[in-house]
Amino acid sequence: MSNNFRTCPTTGLKVDRSAENLIKANAVVAVVFLLIGGLFGLSVALTRWPTVHLLPADWFYLALTAHGFDVLLAWIIFFEMAILYFASAVLLNSRLAAPRWAWAQFGLMLAGALITNVTVLAGNSSVMFTSYPPLQASPWFYLGLILFAVGALIGCFVFFGTLVIAKEDKTYEGSVPLVTFGAITAAIIAVFTLACGAIILIPTLLWSLGLINGVDPLMYKLVWWGMGHSSQQINVSAQVAVWYGIGALVLGAKPISEKVSRMGFLMYILFLQLASAHHMLVEPGVSSSWKIFNTSYAMYLAVLGSMIHALTVPGGIEAAQRARGFDKGLFEWLRKAPWGNPAFAGMFLSLVLFGFLGGISGVVMGTEQINLIMHNTLYVPGHFHATVVAGTTLAFMAITYLVLPLIFRREIMFPKIAQLQPYMFAIGVAGISLFMMGAGTLGVPRRHWDITFADALTTFQFAPAAFLMMALNGIFACVAAIGGGMYILVTVCTAFFGRRIGDDEKVQLGPVTGSKSAAAVAHYGNEGTLKIPGTVVLVGVFFVSFVLYYYVNWKYLAELWPLK
């Protein structure tokens, strides 16, 4: 057994080599899909930039379908598989359960992703990522998705199996670390999510094969979004776990209170699955009381979970920084944070953008009545680019800068580019999100090739500001693409050509790794001494923005024609 493990000189953790290989394989494939999906995304943004209008209509809809699948499912779920193996086998010093099944996960997901991509590129399955019936794709499209989902489900069970083994072998003391707890949350939600996907995609596959007559469009939407939206909640859980993880690895941060942070994750498990309702707010045949209860995650209890992390993630960092001596005034801890460390910079930008842009816009758009002025406009992609790209993708990029030295055992190449990368990407994505939301409030539809309606039977003229927003969206998409390109350059070069890190060589992950301040940081935070005034101010600003923006949108709604 023992030669299956190596001991990490930096963290002292025992690392199962088969887990390590699986983490590498999943992470590499994830990055490849990020590249492919990102290029499709860029071509979509350039097409919607009115003066560029890059692709013809059929290619635009094809590229948009591929973009959705490749980045929203393939990039993110492959990376999440890597995170699950890391948070179980590596963080718990355990061997990985059933590595062969884990390779089956990898193989099935890869086969599924390739089948779906080839089918979409063949041109007869431009049905968008959501593939709403009665719009029909080739059977291969659904088959690829099903294989992908089954693969991911196997990965979740390998993760659960590893937890059981670690517990039985007593590879750790007491309770699992908070980051692993977050990963457990993600995996539990993933099982629900993937089951929803299977429940609705299997009949849809049968329908596309001509074996059954039809799939009810309303039922499809309800169950499909049990996968489509809940899979974003896997991302939220995984990304919050990554935030905590980077705070810990770079600055030695620990949770202010284990109890409160774990409660936050528990809220996700209990309530996040209701989010399917966010896509049903202006549908026929669904009652208002159902909409109100579900869209609010049972009275906003899952939002409460996120608001808890909004305090505890930066709070833990502030406390760690103050313990290291950056104790002056409100914000010395933030000014003197390691902004040149791409893992930390990416993590903090992800936290801020996710909260301010993604979180607030999501709750506002998910309000039953307010959805009426936002449904299916560009506001929707504006919102989810703030959550999934500025939030999840940026957080995953950030942790890559730690995974490369710790798991790939390679020294980061082009450190200057790596330093700039999170800023470049964050500026680009923040622009994309804001300008899409802006265009959406002016009524610009999503998934639309031509808002000048040149070929339509009757025309409608959008406000000139809408066209300006679309141009700005295109420009910021280019900035984000450059940021994404920098990430791919650094990670691919490092993974394959970076200097190998020796077996006994310690890696400097951040200011506290292996230093004296690590010991200081480990002892802050009992109830009497904790001081986080800077975080309180930040959270206060967030709260005021949230309340104001929420009621401003009620005011916009109140100006509409009366409806009942």
Added chain:
Amino acid sequence: MSVTPPSTRIWWKEPIHKVELIWVIVAFLWGLTMFFTMIWWHAVGKQNLSNEAYRIQPAQYAAKVDTMIAAHTVRQEGAFPVVHPPPGSDVYLMGRVYMWWPMLELEKGQSYRLHLSSIDLQHGFSLQPLNINIQVHPGYEMVVNVTPTTSGTFGIVCNEYCGFGHHTMTGRIYVTDRT
């Protein structure tokens, strides 16, 4: 650290810091406020989507639309009949690839029972520049009570993807001042 097991084994008995406790309470109360705002708007607000909807065969719906067109068409605009239904009546709008059929002419300040359905794929009814957006399903007929309060020419855009001609799917609603 967050990547290691909790330093205190019995972590669930540690006291919660006052700052955290206050924030949890504030966030919880804010959640309740937002929840009850939605319910309150049903009581006092004027913009609430109706819960009235029926299952219907696409052909049946198309027949209802045709009946309305035959009875109330006032003029023709290109391919589109323009229908001026009596105030307070049932008005039928149909989504199909790639048009919103027919054009409607409504009177400002009057209420109408606007029926929405599709005879083929899902479509997105998006009334511009007002930005009222409602999903339209084949097989489901939704009834919305609407009172136009501004006059002018309004475009209907499709904002649910419905195939390669999706971006050509438009329609129109005129709202006239009462004479």
